[in-house]
Amino acid sequence: MWTIDELVERVAAALAAEYSGAPNGRVRDVPDRRAVRWYATTGLVDRPSAMRGRTALYDTRHLLQLVAVKRRQAAGSTLAEIQAELAGATDAALASIARVPEDLLGEPRPATAPVRPRFWAEAPAAPAPPPPEPPKAAPLSAIALTGGAVLLLPGAPTPADYQDIATAAQPLLDLLTARGLLTDERDSR
Known part of the structure; x- marks a missing residue:
């Protein structure tokens, strides 16, 4: 797992080769922390894989998504077009668009702290039994x-x-x- 700063460094290294930048100059060549968070908020990039306290952790899929977004922007695509193309894309499809060097795809280091479970991805727990009936009060x-x-x-x-x-x-x-x-x-x- 990578922190957001480590992820941004890997994206910059991946884009250092074969990347001319955005053609219109209105878009950053490399996303910063703020852009990564905004991409995750809008659904262009998956939300963080895990949290270590208040620190978001990212993995290889996030790297592929960010590099693919930047390569598509360099080709002149709008964010809406990119989102329509990449929504639900497999890792293999992202890898073919992103063309990230193998040495940057190395397994992210394991999280040093336990990762919180993704409660929203688990089956719902059985409902708790209803509380016992309170005793009937005598009429006053x-x-x-x-x-x-x-x-x-x-x-x-x-x-x-x-x-x-x-x-x-x-x-x-x-x-x-x-x-x-x-x-x-x-x-x-």
Whole structure:
């Protein structure tokens, strides 16, 4: 694998022989880093083969594509024409157009760090099982107490429970009223 700078150096070396440059002078003779990224963004060249951290890595196919693009530009073709011709081209077809010297086609050095897998090229994983159903909540019952307080219970009290609850809640209601958190219904009558 090559970094973008190493790829650009190899493209320059490959074009050093038999390359007259673009005929109109409006196109760079050798692509720079920015041009390589733009070609990949537009689909003229494949996206990087792998990433090492934030560093994009390129291989022999990228070298063939870039040199083929530059040779076609030197022959007067537009980028649209080149893209139409080279889209989906095999490595053999690219090699015949690019005519890259064999010594530059040497296997790219292996990446020193593990290469991230191409998740988009793998079969999708089986869907995860649905989460278990949460337990059903018991219906709540509301009991109105004095001073505007409401007690919520997870069940339905019996009629006899209401008086016992009111009696047991009275000390708490007195405290809340004394602190101004509830209104004293006896004062509002």
